[in-house]
Amino acid sequence: MKGSFQATLRERMRHTSFLALCIGLIFSITFMIPHGSGVMRAIIINPDTYEQANNASWSAISISFIMGFFLPLIGAAFLRNSIQLDRDNGTMDLFITTKFSRLKYILGKFFSNVCIMLIFLVLIFIFSAVETLLKYHLVGFNLIQFTLPFLILLPGLVFVSAITLFTEVLPGLRGRIGTIVLVIFLTVLYASETSYQTSTSYLQRLFNISGSNYLITNIKQSIAQTSNQGLTLLKIIGSTSTNYTGKKQLVFLPLQLTTGDLLNMLTLILLSFMFVFLASLFLEHSPIKKTRINLARRNTALFASEKLSVIYTPLKLLIRSVPSYWILLIIGLWLWNFSASDYNFIHLTFPLLFLAALPLFAELGTAEVKENVYQWLGSVSKAQKKHSFKESITGILLSLFLIVPSINKVSVSVLIALIFWAIQLPLFAQIIGRFANSKQLFQVILIVFFYLYLNGAPLLPFNESNVAMLGIIYLVIAIVCLIALRFNLQNINNALNKQ
DSSP: OHHHHHHHHHHHHTSHHHHHHHHHHHHHHHHHSOOSSSSOOSEEEOTTTBOTTOSTHHHHHHHHHHHHHHHHHHHHHHHTTHHHHHHHTTHHHHHHTSOOOHHHHHHHHHHHHHHHHHHHHHHHHHHHHHHHHHHHTTTTOOHHHHHHHHHTTHHHHHHHHHHHHHHHHSTTSSSHHHHHHHHHHHHHHHHHHOOSSSOOOHHHHHTOTTOHHHHHHHHHHHHHHHOSOOOOOEEESOOTTSOOOOOBOOOOOOOOOOHHHHHHHHHHHHHHHHHHHHHHHHSOSSOOOOOOOOHHHHHHHHHHOSSSOTTHHHHHHHHTTSOHHHHHHHHHHHHHHHHSOHHHIIIIIHHHHHHHTHHHHHHTTTHHHHTTHHHHHTTSTTHHHHHHHHHHHHHHHHHHHHTGGGTTTSOHHHHHHHHHHHHHHHHHHHHHHHHHOOSHHHHHHHHHHHHHHHTTOOOSTTSTTTHHHHHHHHHHHHHHHHHHHHTTHHHHHHHHHHO
């Protein structure tokens, strides 16, 4: 069990996706911290009676409400290949041919999943506390009230850690279909728990993986203490149509869990261990036939072909490592940008769109270097420069495509500066990817960029007062990147490494 736990945990944590997900969760807290003013609000409660988000007690309630939905889904998608990792590298075939404890193997996988989910939850808790203290300066901050909404998420995270393993050993649910089915199941389960107008059944209280029932009860108790009014309106992610006329202050009480609530939590954890035991029984007894694809060989063939168009080859290589559902997510966000209000476009949908497209931009300049295809192109006359040109054009077209919804939302001067920003972004990604030979550096840079922007830094040219200066800066960056690509930065980097 110890070996299975350590090997799985190390394999998870060394992947770029784990680091990117941790940074993304930390970054997302900026969206979830409640705001007392502005169009977007993380949570809305009786806005005709109470002033919204005017004290620190709102933070934990808001963040745990939203994370109660997203964190199980993120965990289900991220943890779903715990056993598949061993199937892909052949370790499972070796285990099957020997006498090994299936229960200990599955328990090691389960505890590694729980550990990963705990890392996510601890990061969210720490940075939520930091941002809350920075925003409210201890006004209305109660450590017990702040901590309990995060602790009630633990049983649900343990359950998700177990159910992902169970579905991964069931025939027919081992691949992407199983992930989709699991995500749909968790979404339906969450939707059935979050009604504040009707009483919940025993099963809904038992499978309360999001903790929303406890939070809704706490909100009702806090309202009852401050006024004679009941809970008349509860919204997660507020809209511009709501009238915010309330003047009273609402301070949330610490969660008061009953004996029944604690028993439900304990029962859910025990059910999780039951699913772990069942997973050990359903684990395959013979190797699963699978088809392996040599990505490096396939990509080399794509690069070597002279009949492919200027855009087709780089575009295919750009999206080859991104799941199809992620492409659909980007398209959905792109369409959302057209209908978003000007404020939401600038402060929410536009940053989300480019953050969603981050895996695509991170591929620029990186994939061919990591697979030694770019070095192979060096043996063909001018092949490297031709490929750099094709990749640059593809990245620029992708970036320009993403800013199309801004055409009818900004002035001409802002649009021109935004075009310069969109042009330099893929060129800069190409430079960073080829020079650093890693996707992580550009991912971190772009995440920090949008984090600073959403916290007030004037980094995007949406403000007329600094549009000229930002436009010139991004134009200069684009020109410098083009010159660096023209003189083949990879050769410079190789020369520096030799020295």
